[in-house]
Amino acid sequence: MRVDLHCHSTASDGTDTPAELVRNAATAGLDVVALTDHDTTRGYGEAIAALPAGLTLVTGAELSCRIDGVSMHLLAYLFDPEEPALLAERELVRDDRVPRAQGMVARLNALGVPVTWEQVERIAAGGSVGRPHVATALVELGVVPTVSDAFTEEWLADGGRAYVPKHETDPFEAIRLVKGAGGVTVFAHPAAVKRGRTVPETAIAEMAAAGLDGIEVDHMDHDADARTRLRALADELGLLVTGSSDYHGSRKTVSLGACTTDPEVYGEITRRATGAFPVPGTGGI
Numbered sequence: 001m002r003v004d005l006h007c008h009s010t011a012s013d014g015t016d017t018p019a020e021l022v023r024n025a026a027t028a029g030l031d032v033v034a035l036t037d038h039d040t041t042r043g044y045g046e047a048i049a050a051l052p053a054g055l056t057l058v059t060g061a062e063l064s065c066r067i068d069g070v071s072m073h074l075l076a077y078l079f080d081p082e083e084p085a086l087l088a089e090r091e092l093v094r095d096d097r098v099p100r101a102q103g104m105v106a107r108l109n110a111l112g113v114p115v116t117w118e119q120v121e122r123i124a125a126g127g128s129v130g131r132p133h134v135a136t137a138l139v140e141l142g143v144v145p146t147v148s149d150a151f152t153e154e155w156l157a158d159g160g161r162a163y164v165p166k167h168e169t170d171p172f173e174a175i176r177l178v179k180g181a182g183g184v185t186v187f188a189h190p191a192a193v194k195r196g197r198t199v200p201e202t203a204i205a206e207m208a209a210a211g212l213d214g215i216e217v218d219h220m221d222h223d224a225d226a227r228t229r230l231r232a233l234a235d236e237l238g239l240l241v242t243g244s245s246d247y248h249g250s251r252k253t254v255s256l257g258a259c260t261t262d263p264e265v266y267g268e269i270t271r272r273a274t275g276a277f278p279v280p281g282t283g284g285i
Contacts, residue, residue: 001032003030019046028256039062062188074169080182080275085181175207218241
């Protein structure tokens with residue numbers, strides 16, 4: 001069984017529609033795929049309607065969090081998307097995304113970069129707007145060669161010249177909210193040092209004590225040493241270990257299924273969840 005628990009669609013900053021994502025996941029030979037768009041569940045209906053036979057969908061989201069001044073992402077799986085408290089928090093984060101992106105456009109303009117809000121809106125195509133859309137605009141303008149090259153201190157990285165902060169949830173509150181909605185939580189790419197400052201292991205231990213279920217170990221932004229260290233930490237803290245592609249379609253070079261989760265870990269995630277259940281494909285439309 002091949003299980004990929006971290007993928008994005010056009011509902012946030014991926015380039016595949018939710019329907020294209022599930023079809024491409026089946027073509028890539030996956031048995032289970034998770035739809036984890038940033039702070040939104042808007043893609044669920046389309047993905048479920050198009051779900052091919054033989055592929056199971058795990059519904060989820062990647063929640064924007066911040067602890068001690070460091071941004072982090074929390075993967076939430078199989079929660080009730082209509083649970084009021086978690087829904088209100090997701091909407092608060094999403095509502096702050098537009099003025100934040102507009103602020104980055106203004107800062108880039110002040111730096112002499114002729115990016116426009118209309119360009120970013122076109123790239124986002126109705127999705128939950130974020131830094132990758134602004135980064136794609138920089139690629140279109142020839143300012144940087146790739147989206148990843150925009151995430152530096154020169155441009156959009158945390159503290160960078162064009163960086164603008166947004167509302168981000170305290171991770172302890174996020175864990176509480178997801179648990180309250182019947183979901184399961186996994187710390188996404190915790191050692192992705194290329195993205196900026198990372199959360200210290202002492203804070204991960206505190207999150208584990210507060211109910212964090214797992215950490216994403218096998219990820220394209222983790223080298224071999226980081227994966228070894230994180231596996232040891234997970235074992236010490238009693239956390240589940242997941243692996244995922246963090247697929248964004250053509251916005252990144254990583255392929256679906258580039259990293260996968262052990263089927264036994266996937267089974268444990270489904271056992272812990274009470275807010276929703278994996279959706280088996282019936283052939284799609």
